[in-house]
């Protein structure tokens with residue numbers, strides 16, 4: 596049976612109101628004639644693929660119920676430096692509106708998948724590019740930019756913009772959520788400043804470069820031979836000469852703490868950890884991706900607090 600013109604108008608009005616209000620599936624809106632339109636389907640969620648659950652969690656924080664996020668790496672036992680994507684990842688990527696990668700050589704599997712995907716319309720966010728950071732002269736770029744809060748703040752803005760492009764009706768909520776998130780990041784930067792004030796110039800050791808933006812912003816000086824930490828990052832071993840030099844940092848108590856990457860470890864890092872323990876040097880464990888039960892902010896708060904506690908002792 597054909598719809599009467601007034602009934603059709605009522606439905607159109609209801610639908611537009613529902614869209615404006617950002618209503619969910621249970622919404623019901625009264626039309627001008629008093630009729631009720633039930634069960635208006637909610638607009639589809641923005642599909643986001645993130646290389647790790649770090650960027651996935653930040654996206655959920657900004658997108659709330661309006662996003663459907665797939666994080667390719669979310670297993671704390673997985674070393675993201677040596678990850679290989681599978682067909683399930685490829686499928687998720689082919690449907691994504693927004694793709695977030697770290698960049699800087701960290702998660703090249705995203706670029707490889709995008710190349711072989713027919714999805715050419717996805718908005719790609721590359722955190723290293725957003726950071727504007729480049730390799731220092733004669734050294735490699737530290738690509739672990741999610742430990743750099745000013746960078747994460749910029750990435751949050753970019754995520755809000757990308758989500759708004761895919762779902763313009765929810766722009767206000769994405770922007771507000773990003774601002775709130777950035778406020779919490781500012782709180783973490785304030786904590787780093789407190790550490791810096793008390794411990795500027797103090798020496799620390801690392802096994803792998805993951806915490807270096809955090810320790811640098813906290814005023815600490817990394818004494819680890821770069822040959823050692825770069826090799827660990829690549830999953831390689833180092834020469835006995837470099838290894839002995841690294842162990843000496845601990846046996847000679849040249850550093851105040853060891854910031855230890857639990858997610859990128861092997862026989863040599865275990866020995867470094869043992870040397871630090873034997874010398875009574877505090878160990879601050881860190882990871883590449885979110886530990887179970889933590890979101891980005893609670894994870895980073897725990898990292899900064901653990902560093903402060905280790906140094907204050």
Ligand SMILES: [Zn+2]
Nearest residue numbers: 803805828883
């Ligand atoms: Zn790493």
